[in-house]
Amino acid sequence: MIKKVSLHIYNAQILDVFNQKFEKTELWIDKNLIYYRGKSNELKAEKEFDAKGQYIIPGLIDAHLHIESSLLAPSELAKLELKHGVTRIFADPHEIGSVAGVSGLFYMIEEARNTPLHIHYMLPSSVPAAPFEHAGAVLAADALKPFYGFPEVNGLAEVMDFPAVENGDPDMLEKIRDAQAAGKHADGHGAGLSREQLAVYRSVGIDTDHEATSGKEALQRIQSGMKVFIRQGTVEQDERAILPVVRKNNQSYFSFCTDDKSAIDIEKEGSIDHNINLAIKEGIPSERAFTMASYNAAQAPAFRKCRCFS
Template structure:
């Protein structure tokens, strides 16, 4: 995306028609998101750039390739405004295979899960991988890592000194996902990252769920430009009235579009021009069964948004919010040639996809072979945990027998956990989980070899009747998370992932029931999306066989270390009360028999 003087001269000449276009798309209906018009227009493409739109006969030379649009609508490539692609368990290469055929040609990401497990060295490898992919990544430097309060343990800590370096990288387009509490608490690293962004004229991306009133005002006074976290449409309205660009999130576990789009359809249609879309966290299963941003566009239209407006939300609105509209988001001269071929705007099924001036996908599949790069030891490192025993997952107390009143983190959605006080039995000095009361044990093990931390707490909502499950993919710090109602099975699950170098596993009655390998950083795989989707279905089915009726029991579990949404979470430093911003003792009271 850099432009040398000689490169600029070449592109200017191509725009003036002084040199022939490499490709010309004929016979299409241009969806002009800049003017909200649809009309017949041809498109001239030079290298990876749109050179001209409209009558482009003067741009055709003897070697120009002619592409017949066949009357289809020509739509700009779509932009996912906020995505942790790592949560899909797909590497960048595999993720591109899944989403590009559905029309997603760009994404905004901090690639922060890669950073947490492999630091800047691993990040550079992933950025090199991006350059060979049809999917563009506009990278925002994470405001800090980890995102947790109190600070959990990861492989690499992103701080204000790191920002002084990386914000000068050409790949850096802003500061990623600045969590409100870190601004509110005046965290030095966070404010240092924002201060550096002001120097470099980079936008600051937000993360402020449930922020209202004075807390929102203070957050905005730090210079945050946009937000992707709103739990109802009134929150969207307040944030937009106070000047924010808003991203409506529709992930595989948080279906916020139907509620949040009401800000546009019921409160004020004028908001539409500053609303865009993101998926945040998706699975291979969801992408292959529903689509990606194409599905979000269809959902918006179903909710009452006009097709042109929904397409603008998926394209130019996001580009403008992130200040990249000079590069992507529209089919205009000088922009990168990311173009979707669509038969019917109301059905919005992507027939063909061009990215970077090349036809890359047709009929929901890439039309060429895309191979993942060779992986270095930086991204294929082992889990540096000590092997566990049953005793590691037994909550020991000071009385030999009796009752313990405990605080169980009760899941009310993938990110929201509320307080639930439960009385559990104590036998042989151990507080026992209770399947009848739906109380399981959960533990997080530090897996980077830095301190050997282990935490243990109680949780509710999974309805496990037996066994255990574990994952080494667990944002925001990707430590090893283990949940279960049997300490022996919990130990077996943790040890198996340590032996295998990462993944997700379900154990019952002392046996490995199902395993999903994640060899790259313990968080992603280079397998084909279809293969990962099948593995996801099997691992979720195995988790449900333990008794859980949650839609995504494994995903709900691996979100437990996320502290950025009240009220409760657990990291390697212990269970966290995020309202008090501190760890807590889950045993509230003991009564000896």
């Protein structure tokens, strides 16, 4: 029996992220999902498209960023991201949460619904950022917990208050437990932490980090069982320092993020596509760089626990 699908793309070079190679093959797409890859006599498409040898890769993913750093609303930033091949981002609305509290979080969620870019939020873990700071709002565990009912919310963002975790602060531990109880994930923020301190994070279930600034720190995180988001933004630019330790046998632990990047820099040099271009220039095979920017990021805990196809 012949099955009808929506679209047939042929004569294309398609990235096989599982074997990390480009393959001249075909794609059969039905209802916006890839139904089959390869030649088939049992499928018929409503629309045929000759790719004429062009390359097809998965959508790029920014594993961690702050939309507020772009000085744009979510839907406006999305216009830039989509131009650069980014189809999904994981954002921490820490800045607006610090000023506007829960109303700021509601705004970011609602406004992000105005774009086809998939915008997922990780709830800000430390508002205020330090006990002596007050920018206008306080977000304790009981204020954050209801937000796990939103499909756009995928967990707790970068837990930056390491002393609170180490000292067993009740509110911080409750935030982490609430995320996990909702089937979500808590991201790490291990700036300057030793392997012993990273173990404290791991003991509460935190296994991602974007604060590695050197190859040595990146390897320490991998040895601790953590995924590493290689950061290349406007201020923090760690990629060149980390890439030398990315090897074929450990590359699955690495993906890319921008963290804080201005709209001007995104327009000028790119978003995650800039991370890819830099990686290729530094000697990372293109197939590996594209895989890190897509499939690897999709294997990070926050993505795996999202309702991405609901």
